[in-house]
Amino acid sequence: xxxxxxxxxxxxxxxxxxxxxxxxxxxxxxxxxxxxxxxxxxxxxxxxxxxxxxxxxxxxxxxxxxxxxxxxxxxxxxxxxxxxxxxxxxxxxxxxxxxxxxxxxxxxxxxxxxxxxxxxxxxxxxxxxxxxxxxxxxxxxxxxxxxxxxxxxxxxxxxxxxxxxxxxxxxxxxxxxxxxxxxxxxxxxxxxxxxxxxxxxxxxxxxxxxxxxxxxxxxxxxxxxxxxxxxxxxxxxxxxxxxxxxxxxxxxxxxxxxxxxxxxxxxxxxxxxxxxxxxxxxxxxxxxxxxxxxxxxxxxxxxxxxxxxxxxx
Numbered sequence: 001x002x003x004x005x006x007x008x009x010x011x012x013x014x015x016x017x018x019x020x021x022x023x024x025x026x027x028x029x030x031x032x033x034x035x036x037x038x039x040x041x042x043x044x045x046x047x048x049x050x051x052x053x054x055x056x057x058x059x060x061x062x063x064x065x066x067x068x069x070x071x072x073x074x075x076x077x078x079x080x081x082x083x084x085x086x087x088x089x090x091x092x093x094x095x096x097x098x099x100x101x102x103x104x105x106x107x108x109x110x111x112x113x114x115x116x117x118x119x120x121x122x123x124x125x126x127x128x129x130x131x132x133x134x135x136x137x138x139x140x141x142x143x144x145x146x147x148x149x150x151x152x153x154x155x156x157x158x159x160x161x162x163x164x165x166x167x168x169x170x171x172x173x174x175x176x177x178x179x180x181x182x183x184x185x186x187x188x189x190x191x192x193x194x195x196x197x198x199x200x201x202x203x204x205x206x207x208x209x210x211x212x213x214x215x216x217x218x219x220x221x222x223x224x225x226x227x228x229x230x231x232x233x234x235x236x237x238x239x240x241x242x243x244x245x246x247x248x249x250x251x252x253x254x255x256x257x258x259x260x261x262x263x264x265x266x267x268x269x270x271x272x273x274x275x276x277x278x279x280x281x282x283x284x285x286x287x288x289x290x291x292x293x294x295x296x297x298x299x300x301x302x303x304x305x306x307x308x309x310x311x312x313x
Contacts, residue, residue, distance in 0.1 A: 038288050039289070040287070041245055041296075042268050043267060044250055045267075045269055047082060047102065048082035053273050070108065075110075075111045076113060077245065078115025079267075080112060080118055084117060084118060086123040111162060116248070118140050119168065124171050154192070158197065160196070161196060163200035164177070174221040196238070197245065198243070203262070204244060205264075206249060243294050244260060244261070246265070263296065266298060268301075274310070274313060286298075
């Protein structure tokens with residue numbers, strides 16, 4: 001059903017014999033791997049009271065739960081609320097109340113990545129200051145009862161990493177993964193020593209801006225992780241890393257580099273609940289796991305913009 005990224009390239013470059021290459025995939029799979037399973041990755045829900053956003057998110061969730069093989073868990077890839085960068089605590093709570101309401105009937109575990117729009121009060125128009133309670137990333141930590149903005153866990157012999165790709169620069173943000181988190185990531189991947197999927201919000205790679213504006217335009221520090229070279233040097237040390245997921249751009253785009261797929265996934269909200277984003281329909285990714293292989297497909301969950309929504313806004 002989905003394209004699968006296998007061990008074939010690794011085997012061809014190794015010293016294994018021709019007879020080993022002829023073995024079926026299951027004969028090469030370590031016993032520690034569990035049964036086949038799937039995972040949903042939804043990103044950029046941007047839930048608030050406008051444009052039927054909660055209803056749209058709930059429609060996506062219902063679509064996921066009606067799949068023939070229900071995913072083992074859901075990863076939300078960030079920008080859960082519409083925008084709390086420019087909101088105060090009370091306004092942020094109202095947006096997250098709607099987000100939580102949409103998730104209230106979900107029966108599988110949910111893991112949340114922090115997006116740039118999930119960082120409280122950073123924009124000056126929010127009326128908040130850096131010294132205010134729960135300013136910035138502290139709000140996310142409290143709401144989801146987390147000790148850190150990045151974490152990892154295991155499932156059926158696979159390792160999953162949730163990254164914090166948001167750098168705060170004064171009263172704005174940019175794509176960044178700091179040195180402390182990179183050290184943690186290096187140690188975490190070495191300790192896990194398993195086939196791994198990584199999820200963040202802001203992509204490591206993208207050609208979207210170049211396709212739209214040409215290569216002579218200035219860089220877009222808010223569009224991608226600015227120190228991608230540092231991040232890539234860590235990832236490439238660990239052959240278990242198979243797939244790196246991101247959102248943020250509201251499009252589908254994928255890169256393959258030295259055995260790793262970097263996949264930027266389209267938004268549940270499409271063009272912020274005004275219809276498709278540059279031709280990419282509202283949707284989410286469904287990941288399929290089989291042994292040490294993972295592939296994904298994009299699910300258009302069938303959202304139609306209600307007639308009372310201004311699609312030109």
